Amino acid sequence: MWEYTDKVKEHFFNPHNVGEIEHPDGVGEVGSLACGDALRLTFKLDENGKIKDAKFKTFGCASAIATSSVLTDMLKGLTIDEAAKITNKDIADYLGGLPEQKMHCSVMGREALEAAIENYRSGGRKKRELEGTVVCTCFGVTENEIERVIRENNLTTVEQVTNYCKAGGGCGGCQGEIEKILEKIQGDKAGKVLETAPRWAGRLTNIQKIQLIQQTINEQIRPALRAHGGNIELIDVEGDKVIVAFRGMCAQCMLAEFTMKDVVEAKLREFVSDEISVEEDEDSAQQPHNHRA
């Protein structure tokens, strides 16, 4: 059971400002059903340019609902410039804090606010778009977003980043990238999570290379495929040519080719050698229905 503050419970059981403003000045929508939480924020300004009313509709857990409720309270009476300064930390603090694993709810609140302000400033036309490259494909989190939560909340570990913006919490395939972003921003403060991640260190004997390939498949590639019901098996290594077979969902997946190049080959090049090329085993390529389920 999560330990919620009384304030969170109060706003969850009796949320304020539920609903949608008709003819709003700004609308912000973030999240989706698939992600497990989503928030639609609407606000209206008075003649002095201050937020007169704000309402929300939220799909999500108790802390997502409480965060939305409290955010709409906070907004009332603020100018747009003042509202734009609200951070996810402000929202969480207002609630007397949130469990660490639930901090992403406060980030969702801030994102919705930002989207609504952007929508207002562009005269109601602009829908929120993802800026920067997507790092976490499971939850659609961009590099910009990850950098921002790291800076605003002074995060140092991948686990924290996952708690704050969900990135890395799905298949886990992007955790290495998140770590790099952490290192870039926090320097030495960044906690190393994947201490055992294999690194290429000079010339390898054939046996070392094969072991490193197997290790990379086990630790870096399989978890990502597993998350989608797939699997991979190392069949053979001929020099720099690595032969693998896709199993499970991967075997029938339209995107298997993409996975091969962008995940399998990329990871093996990153962790083993730039010379690596990957091919699919002939038998497995030809018999899609003979695979494991």
Place this chain on the structure above:
Amino acid sequence: MKTIYFDNNATTKVAEEVLKEMKPFFCDLYGNPSSMHTFGGQISRKIRNAREQVANLLSCDPAEIIFTSCGTESDNAAIKGTLAAAPKKRKVITTRVEHPAVLSVCRDLENHGYTVIELGVDKKGNLDLDQLEEQIDDDTALVTIMYANNETGVIFPVEKIAELVKSKGTIFHTDAVQAVGKIPLNLSKSNIDLLSLSGHKLHAPKGVGALYVRKGTRLHPFMVGGHQEAGKRAGTENVPGIVGLGKACQLAAKNIKEENERVKYLRDKLENAILRKCPDCILNGDKKNRLPNTANISFKYIEGEAILLMLDKYGICASSGSACTSGSLEPSHVLRAMGVPFTAAHGSIRFSLSRYNTEKEVDYTIEKMPQIVKKLRKLSPFVEKG
């Protein structure tokens, strides 16, 4: 506020009769059953008695029962012990909907050079036995498939599977933690080689479980040390727990039929009323082929943790397959394997009943549930007019 406990697949209340049976073994009869003196030695008779009680519930020989510390240990012991006894075989077959006590063990095996096949399930959560048959080959050391699913209650055709696996000369283990005490089992007429059970799922305390090992099944011990459990599981016996498990099995054997008819009646009443009174909800799992105590329902457009907290306010305990309650960010692996869309998986609630539930409790929940769903849907951006 009275607690209404509908989370019996998570754990159960220790039966008063079980507690009474256990009590003397803490301060009075605390001897070590391995001791030579009468004071300790008399305890071994109590353990023998408990072993007979467990064997009686399963219709097997008492010598085929090994006491363990929990269901997870039984699963680990069965899987790792079987593989260690057949070191040349490198393939294990399981399913995508197993409890983590099996699934995580199997996935770890992959990192040790084993090939692990995870069979999928259909929309109702049922297995395709042809696919299983296709996968069993000479290299297969073990097939491990659960008896009944903890989340949906779906029962696999374990007897048929055991027969099939035996015909191929392979070992078959089943995690029957959710089945034992809820549905009748008869291992004397079965081809199951190994079966795990857990005490606290059938009104015995936490910290005790058992593993059935058919005579003649080769199993390398998982816990090594003293000679307890005929050398198959070292460690001083958890005497009060074992005595409690024995009593709980005796009670289950005595009452299984009538109690489960009553539990099923209550479950059906709860489930049918909720499905009828709450719009946009779906039953997860196979309506017919299920444990009598489990109902798993998805409420569209709303999220499981929020529902649980609202239920909690009324003292009603249930559980959810939503991401927010799993401690991870993704919803239940069981519902996802069944192809339940993410959107419905996030809003899934499991009610699991026991013989201690009453019709009054069911009626109270039937009254509250539609209000909760309505209230949360009012907040949901995916419902147009709340």
